[in-house]
Amino acid sequence: MVLAERLSFIDSDKLSVASSLSVNFAGTLNDKQLDAVSALDGALLVLAGAGTGKTATLTARIARMIIEGRCRPYNVLAVTFTNKAVNEIKHRLSGILGDDIANELSWVGTFHSINVRILRQYAAFVGLTSSFTILGKDEQLRVIKQILKEEKVDEKKHQPKFMLFLIDKWKNYDQTPDRISEADSMSFADGLGGVLYEKYQQRLLELNACDFGDLILHVRNIMQNNPDIQMKYSEKFKYILVDEYQDTNVAQYMWLRILTQGNGNICCVGDDDQSIYGWRGADVKNILNFEQDFEDAKVVRLEQNYRSTSHILAAASGLIRHNKHRLSKTLWTDTSIGEKVRIAAFSSGNMESRWIGGQIIKLRDHGINGERIGLGECVVLVRASSQMRAFEEYFISVGLPYKIVGGARFYERLEIRDAIAYMRCVVSSSDSLAFERILNTPKRGLGDKSIAIMYQTSRDMEISLQEAVNYHCENVGASSLSKKARSSLMQLQSQINKWRAMLSDKDTTVSLLMKSILEESGYMRMYSQDQSPETQSRLDNLNELLQALEDFSTADEFLEHVSLVMEKQKEASVDAVTLMTLHAAKGLEFDAVFLPGWEEGMMPSLKGDEASNKIRVEEERRLAYVGMTRAKKLLTITYALNRWLFSHWHRVEPSRFIGEIPDENVTVLSYMYSNGDNIYDA
Numbered sequence: 001m002v003l004a005e006r007l008s009f010i011d012s013d014k015l016s017v018a019s020s021l022s023v024n025f026a027g028t029l030n031d032k033q034l035d036a037v038s039a040l041d042g043a044l045l046v047l048a049g050a051g052t053g054k055t056a057t058l059t060a061r062i063a064r065m066i067i068e069g070r071c072r073p074y075n076v077l078a079v080t081f082t083n084k085a086v087n088e089i090k091h092r093l094s095g096i097l098g099d100d101i102a103n104e105l106s107w108v109g110t111f112h113s114i115n116v117r118i119l120r121q122y123a124a125f126v127g128l129t130s131s132f133t134i135l136g137k138d139e140q141l142r143v144i145k146q147i148l149k150e151e152k153v154d155e156k157k158h159q160p161k162f163m164l165f166l167i168d169k170w171k172n173y174d175q176t177p178d179r180i181s182e183a184d185s186m187s188f189a190d191g192l193g194g195v196l197y198e199k200y201q202q203r204l205l206e207l208n209a210c211d212f213g214d215l216i217l218h219v220r221n222i223m224q225n226n227p228d229i230q231m232k233y234s235e236k237f238k239y240i241l242v243d244e245y246q247d248t249n250v251a252q253y254m255w256l257r258i259l260t261q262g263n264g265n266i267c268c269v270g271d272d273d274q275s276i277y278g279w280r281g282a283d284v285k286n287i288l289n290f291e292q293d294f295e296d297a298k299v300v301r302l303e304q305n306y307r308s309t310s311h312i313l314a315a316a317s318g319l320i321r322h323n324k325h326r327l328s329k330t331l332w333t334d335t336s337i338g339e340k341v342r343i344a345a346f347s348s349g350n351m352e353s354r355w356i357g358g359q360i361i362k363l364r365d366h367g368i369n370g371e372r373i374g375l376g377e378c379v380v381l382v383r384a385s386s387q388m389r390a391f392e393e394y395f396i397s398v399g400l401p402y403k404i405v406g407g408a409r410f411y412e413r414l415e416i417r418d419a420i421a422y423m424r425c426v427v428s429s430s431d432s433l434a435f436e437r438i439l440n441t442p443k444r445g446l447g448d449k450s451i452a453i454m455y456q457t458s459r460d461m462e463i464s465l466q467e468a469v470n471y472h473c474e475n476v477g478a479s480s481l482s483k484k485a486r487s488s489l490m491q492l493q494s495q496i497n498k499w500r501a502m503l504s505d506k507d508t509t510v511s512l513l514m515k516s517i518l519e520e521s522g523y524m525r526m527y528s529q530d531q532s533p534e535t536q537s538r539l540d541n542l543n544e545l546l547q548a549l550e551d552f553s554t555a556d557e558f559l560e561h562v563s564l565v566m567e568k569q570k571e572a573s574v575d576a577v578t579l580m581t582l583h584a585a586k587g588l589e590f591d592a593v594f595l596p597g598w599e600e601g602m603m604p605s606l607k608g609d610e611a612s613n614k615i616r617v618e619e620e621r622r623l624a625y626v627g628m629t630r631a632k633k634l635l636t637i638t639y640a641l642n643r644w645l646f647s648h649w650h651r652v653e654p655s656r657f658i659g660e661i662p663d664e665n666v667t668v669l670s671y672m673y674s675n676g677d678n679i680y681d682a
Contacts, residue, residue, distance in 0.1 A: 028056070028060075029053075029056065029057065029060060030053075030304055032301065032302050032304065033053060033056070033057045033060070033302060035300045036057050036061060036300040036302070037057060037060045037064055038064075039298055039300065040064065040065060040070065040239070040265070041265060042265065042296055042297070042298065043260075043265075043267075043290075043294030043295065043296065043298070044266070044267045044297070044298045044299075044300065045245075045267075045268050045270075045287070045290045045291070045297060045298070045299045045300070046058075046267065046268070046269040046270075046300050046302060047270070047271065047272070047299055047300065047301045047302065047327055047329055048269055048270065048271055048302040049271055049273070049301075049302060049303055049305060049329055049331045050271065050273075050274060050305065050307065050308075050316075050331065050625075050626070050629035051305040051306055051308060051331075051589065052302035052303065052304060052305055052306070052331070053302065053304075053306055054243075054269050054271075054302060055088060055089065055243075057269070057302065058078075058089065058241060058267075058269050059089055059092040059093050059096065060096070061241065062078060062089075062093060062105070062239075062241065063093060063096040063097055065239055066097060066101065067097075070238070070239070071238040071239060072104070073101065073102075073104035073105040073106070074104060074105070074106050074107060074236075075236060075237060075238040075239065076107060076108070076237070076238070076239050076241070077107045077108075077114070077237040077239070077240045077241070077259070078105070078107070078109075078240075078241040078242075078243070079109065079110065079111050079114055079240075079242055080110060080111075080242075080244055081110060081111065081244055081247060082110065083110060085110075085243060085244070086108060086109055086110060089108055090102060090105070090108060093105060093108075107237070111215075111216060111252055111255075112215055112216075115215040115216050115218075115219045115255075116134070116215055118219050118222075118233070119132075119210075119215060119219050119222075120132075122219075122222050122226075122229060125222045125225070125226065125229075126205075126221065126222060127205045128205065128208055128209075128210065128218075129208055132208050132209055133207070133208065133209040133210075134210060134211065134212065134215070135204070135207075135209050135210070135211050137164075139209075140164055141160055141164060143200065143203055143204070143207070144160045144164055144167075144196075144200055145160045147196060147200055147203060148160055148163070148189075148196070150199075151189075151192065151195070151196065151199070153189050153192065153196070156529075158188060158189040159529075159530060159531055161530070161531070161532040162530075162531035162532060163188055163189075163193070163196060165531075165532060165533055166184075166187060166193060167197055167200060167213070168213055168281075169281065170184065170197065171211075171213030171216075171217055171251060172213065172249040172250065172251055172280075172281030173249065173250045173251065173281070174217070174220070174249075174250045174251040174254050176201075176217065176221070177194055177197045177198035177201055178198075180193070180194050180197065213251070216251045216252060216255050217251060219255065220251065220255045220258060223258045223259075224258060231262070233259055234258075234259055234260070234261050234262030235262050235263075237259060237262075238263060238265060239265045239267070240256065240259060240260060240265065240266045240267070241266075241268075241269070242266070242267070242268040242269065243269050243270075244269070244270055245268035245269060245270030245286065245287050245290075246270040246271055246272050246274060246275035246282070246284060246286070246287045247270070247275065247277050247282045248282065248283070248286050248287075249281040249283055250281075250283055250286075253283070257293070264294070264295070268287070268290060270287050272284055272287045272288055272326050272327050273320050273323070273326060273329075273622055273625055274586060274622060274625070274626050275619070275622055276582075276583060276586065276619060276622050276623045276626055277583070278616075278619050279533070284325070284619075287327070288325060288326070299327075301329045303330055303331050303332060304331075304332060304333065304334075305331045305332065305333045305629075306333070306335075307333075307589050307629070307632050308331075308333065308338075308629060308632055309333070309335060309337060309338025309339070309632070309633060310332075310333055310336070310337045310338060311338050311339065311340045311341060311665045312341060312628065312629070312631050312632075312635050312665075313331045313332065313333055313629075314662060314664075314665045315341045315628060315635070315661045315662060315665040316331070316625050316629050317330055317331055318660065318661055318662035318665065319621065319625055319628065319657055319660050319661050320621060320622065320625045322621060322660045323622065324618070325618060331629075338633060338634075339368065339633070339634055339635075339667075340665055340666055340667040341628075341635045341636070341637065341661065341665055341666050341667070342634075342635070342636040342666075342667050342669055343636075343637045343638070343658060343661075343666055343667070343668050343669065344636065344637075344638045344639075344668075344669040345638070345640070345641060345654070345669075346638065346639070346640045346641070347640070347641060347642060348640055348641075348643075348644075349387075349390055349597075349640045349642075349643055349644065350390055350394075351640070352390075352596055352597075352638050352639075352640050353390035353391045353393075353394045354394050355638070356380060356391070356596060356638065357394045357395060357400060359594070359636065360375065360378045360400065360577055360594075361400065363378060363634075364378075368591075368592075368633055368634055373591045373592055373633070374575050374591075375400070375401060375402075375575045375576050375577050376575045376576060376577075376578070377592060378578070378590060378591070378592045378594070379577070379578040379579075379580065379585070379588075379590040379593055379594070379630065380577065380578070380579050380594045380596065381580060381581070381582050381585050381593060381594070381595055381630065382579070382580075382581055382582070382596060383581070383597055383602050383603045383605055383623075384537065384581070384597075384602065384605070385537055385540075385541065385581055386537070386540035386541045386543070386544040387544075387596065387597050387602075388404065388410055388579050389410040389541075389545075389547075389548055391579055391596075392404075392409060392410050392565075392579070393548070395577065396565055400577060401575065401577065402576050402577040402578070402579055403576045403577070403578055403579070404578075404579045404580065405578055405579070405580040405584055406580050406581060406584030407580070407581065407584070410541070411562055411565055413538075413541055414538075415527070415538045415541055415542055416541060416542070416545055417437070418437065418438065418441055418523065419514060419517070419518060419523070419542060419545055420434075420559070420562060421433075421434040421435075421437040421438045422434075422438050422517045422518075422521060422523070423513075423514060423517065423555055423558070423559065424559060425438060425466065425496060426496060426499045426500055426503055426513075426555070427503070427555050427556065427559065429464060429466045429467060430466070430467075431464070432458065432465040435464070435465045435466045435469075436465060438521075439465075441523070442521070442522045442523055442526040444488040444489075444491075444492065445485070445488050446485055446488060446489075447485070450482065450485040453472075453480055453481055454468045454469060454472065454481075455468075457471060457472065466496075469489050469492075470493060472486060472489065473486060473489055473490045473493055492521075495520055495521060498520075499513060499516065499517055499520075502516060503555060509549070509550070510549045510550075510552050510553070510554065510555050510557075510558055511546050511547075511549035511550050513555065514545065514546060514549050515546055518542060524539075524542065527539050527542075547644040550644070578590070582623050582626060582627045583623070585626065585627065585630050586626055588630055589630055589631075589632055590630055590631065590632065591631075591632050591633045591634065592631065592633060592635075592636075593627065593631035593634070593635050593636070594636045594638065595624075595628070595635070595636065595637045595638070596638045596639075597638075597640070598624075598637050598638065598639045598654065598655040598658055599639045599640065599652040599653060599654060599655055600652065600653040600654070600655055600656065601652065602652075602655075603620065603623075603624060603655045603657065604616070604617050604620030604621070604624075604655065604656070604657070606620070621657060621660075624655075624657050637658065637661075639652075639654050639655065639658070640652065
């Protein structure tokens, strides 16, 4: 049968495109990839290791379904997590099938986009209209704050952001208000968690709105309660394909199970060794239990790596083999053996960042074995964003262009800008912009009316905002501020005066001054009492700032430095070193990868009790594996023996992961110590 006949369901004006197709899968795919493309019926897990060509396999599988006439393009459901991944799949299919046929694949999208489309059609089944609104985080926060106020729940004691975090977690685990446990309900506001969750859901219905977690929950409930709707989509989607299956949560898994109750043709592509998003709901058990969950399931392992050298792959494979809960596979390559993985130790974190910066410059100027490595092919992958500060400082000092992916630069982060604003207020009473920033941060009981009065005084008297506050505090009879507001401002002004006295004290370091500011203002306490997921990262950044301040003799010197840094950061560069977290690096690749801070407490980063850490350490090892497998030609792992943490030097231990890498794939560099501006081998 000619291709045009197999594609006879496509409009006649598209047949000329289809007829000209010549797809030679055997010439472009390896044997295991061909196995995955050929096994079209039933349940299939494509266990695709890092760099093994999973996207090429997935798209070839879809193309074969269409070319063989097994289904029409709109009978294929392909879901993934990001628009970037969706666009990549569509782009590749356009290259195989042509634009017109690829455009008929109308059910290729993200989990959210697919479910929005279905929910718009059946919104009435869950009490919504088809024009429902999807709320963003800020809007969700306003809703939950209103509910807490109505229920007389103290926001300071029971934070709205944490309640939203719990609701999102419950939805990820497919738990509606009537299905959460008593223990879960007790985790907020002395047992009111379940009640608040239910009221939140009711309020969303009143607003004709939902959040992102609702999209899957609502659709799953609609299908579960309406067999005819479930059957309609089970029959419609003759083939279901899931990308990055290891990142699915329980709700997404339940949604997929409902859709496969028809013909059971589901293909999941993923890698259990790259499951690193457990903290946001991903459940690695979904991929580990695939063969038990789907009857007569087949598993095809893609193990030929097209990215990294043999030493890098062997090192990464040796590490990940220490995980007990995994599906076995061993990556291999027929490319070069390459350089062994380099491991280096340093006397301090600053020495580590300086040495890595120097190595990147050498790669730019001399390359590997004479092959030049551009800055854009070099990446520093950190476990925590606070680690970036030392690298940013050094890169700027030597004029090494860099970019941060997936986050803000150190001095642009909210908590750092707040801390700097406090310092600016202490240095200058005329800095109204800085004073405006810290005036009600943390909350000091100042309402909009009080703030408006001070602004008006500042304009009328042509004085700074800080001077306007002084005026109201010193002229009680003439002030229109309330007694409570005036008392709060007097306390702030008294604190600023104290800090100014410390500023002029030669025995007070800039770091000690900032530490006093953060503690006495209540800023540190604000975050230490915050239960939001991002809180620890903010505290880590503030402690990193205190370390950075040790390098400056005066506050003016530090503020001038920040101004120069921010100015230099405006200069764009195409060829620049990449700085990013390990979590943000998944799916990317670079010629040279540097993994700093491999120390116990940082990599792996463990918190909580021993039982939870046994589970967590496996995810941390998977995160280390992801970092290692980003490297194509050169992989360097480093650690320091001493770290400045919480205003003190601490002796730290090398990561347990270093000892788990096979010796035959490693080159251990000499211990590095510093003397002035130079770095020496011990």
